[in-house]
Amino acid sequence: IQANQLTAVTVGDLMISSEKVAHVQVNNPLEHALLVLVKSGYSAVPVLDPSYRLQGTIGKTKILNEILGLERFEMEKLAHMEVKDVMNEGLPCLKKEDNIMGGLNAVIDHPFVCVVDEEGYFDGIITRRAILKRLKKDIYT
Amino acid sequence: IQANQLTAVTVGDLMISSEKVAHVQVNNPLEHALLVLVKSGYSAVPVLDPSYRLQGTIGKTKILNEILGLERFEMEKLAHMEVKDVMNEGLPCLKKEDNIMGGLNAVIDHPFVCVVDEEGYFDGIITRRAILKRLKKDIYT
Numbered sequence: 001i002q003a004n005q006l007t008a009v010t011v012g013d014l015m016i017s018s019e020k021v022a023h024v025q026v027n028n029p030l031e032h033a034l035l036v037l038v039k040s041g042y043s044a045v046p047v048l049d050p051s052y053r054l055q056g057t058i059g060k061t062k063i064l065n066e067i068l069g070l071e072r073f074e075m076e077k078l079a080h081m082e083v084k085d086v087m088n089e090g091l092p093c094l095k096k097e098d099n100i101m102g103g104l105n106a107v108i109d110h111p112f113v114c115v116v117d118e119e120g121y122f123d124g125i126i127t128r129r130a131i132l133k134r135l136k137k138d139i140y141t
Numbered sequence: 142i143q144a145n146q147l148t149a150v151t152v153g154d155l156m157i158s159s160e161k162v163a164h165v166q167v168n169n170p171l172e173h174a175l176l177v178l179v180k181s182g183y184s185a186v187p188v189l190d191p192s193y194r195l196q197g198t199i200g201k202t203k204i205l206n207e208i209l210g211l212e213r214f215e216m217e218k219l220a221h222m223e224v225k226d227v228m229n230e231g232l233p234c235l236k237k238e239d240n241i242m243g244g245l246n247a248v249i250d251h252p253f254v255c256v257v258d259e260e261g262y263f264d265g266i267i268t269r270r271a272i273l274k275r276l277k278k279d280i281y282t
């Protein structure tokens with residue numbers, strides 16, 4: 001791969017912009033979060049606060065793990081827990097201006113990576129699909 | 142990307158071999174399948190029959206969608222349904238001997254793709270992570 005062809009591409013060029021990204025709020029009950037995840041079809045989504053700053057991510061795996069009791073999935077627990085009790089925090093983030101090579105590095109271990117500005121406001125997400133499509137295009141040209 | 146460097150790489154070189162792949166059986170109750178998925182941490186896994194032929198894939202999204210009633214997730218339904226009633230069928234597959242470019246094409250729309258032999262026996266899976274790692278290695282050399 002000619003790394004120099006890709007150095008002109010930024011994270012901002014390939015990201016899915018925030019208005020198109022399904023998300024939940026830190027204070028939502030887990031029940032609501034699981035509903036959003038099942039209805040949107042996504043396995044995990046970003047978690048924002050009311051001012052649209054990024055707080056973490058949450059997925060079905062984590063939620064189901066929380067309610068797995070010795071005998072059954074204790075669905076009733078979902079009404080009493082909040083997203084912030086269970087969400088994944090401290091994940092790597094990118095900026096819009098970053099080079100796409102940073103995006104490639106980040107998605108090796110994460111299906112998607114959040115993009116934020118200097119103040120922590122949520123700008124969008126970079127997905128493995130977007131990176132793979134771009135790399136394929138690069139190979140065939 | 143120099144396509145000619147990658148043409149020597151096969152699906153078999155990068156796949157996760159069947160013995161390392163978590164899977165469920167066509168006849169398992171959905172309850173067992175959901176447990177395997179939550180405990181393994183994987184969002185979806187292959188579905189095999191008793192002779193280890195590939196039958197499809199199944200994921201948390203599909204299972205949770207099946208039991209989502211008007212008011213709540215009807216967990217009791219899981220004991221009465223089987224994997225084969227709900228699994229995804231007809232997904233694209235690859236062979237060990239295929240070129241890795243076929244793998245890249247296939248993972249653009251699928252987090253993983255199953256690898257089978259001519260008789261349909263399950264050989265392993267190709268994941269986005271494996272493809273991305275290989276492409277990154279290619280860029281930096």
Ligand SMILES: Nc1ncnc2c1ncn2[C@@H]1O[C@@H]2COP(=O)(O)O[C@H]3[C@@H](O)[C@H](n4cnc5c(N)ncnc54)O[C@@H]3COP(=O)(O)O[C@H]2[C@H]1O
Nearest residue numbers: 020021022041042043044045111112127128129249250251
């Ligand atoms: N509604 C849909 N329409 C078409 N294809 C769909 C789809 N939902 C899922 N897929 C396909 O399945 C892949 C895995 O989705 P998953 O939800 O596990 O994992 C997703 C999800 O956790 C997150 N994601 C993607 N788009 C999102 C969005 N608009 N809002 C929130 N999260 C999103 O990023 C991860 C990676 O996404 P990526 O596109 O690389 O990969 C997606 C995509 O190829």
Ligand SMILES: Nc1ncnc2c1ncn2[C@@H]1O[C@@H]2COP(=O)(O)O[C@H]3[C@@H](O)[C@H](n4cnc5c(N)ncnc54)O[C@@H]3COP(=O)(O)O[C@H]2[C@H]1O
Nearest residue numbers: 108109110161162163182183184185186252253268269270
């Ligand atoms: N136990 C673990 N240890 C380390 N990292 C983990 C992990 N579980 C998940 N991940 C990370 O999360 C990504 C998405 O996993 P997911 O389970 O949604 O989606 C997975 C899962 O559906 C399937 N898969 C991967 N390995 C599997 C295995 N050994 N058995 C069964 N299915 C597997 O292929 C999809 C894509 O896998 P990929 O490796 O590209 O991408 C994985 C990997 O980067």
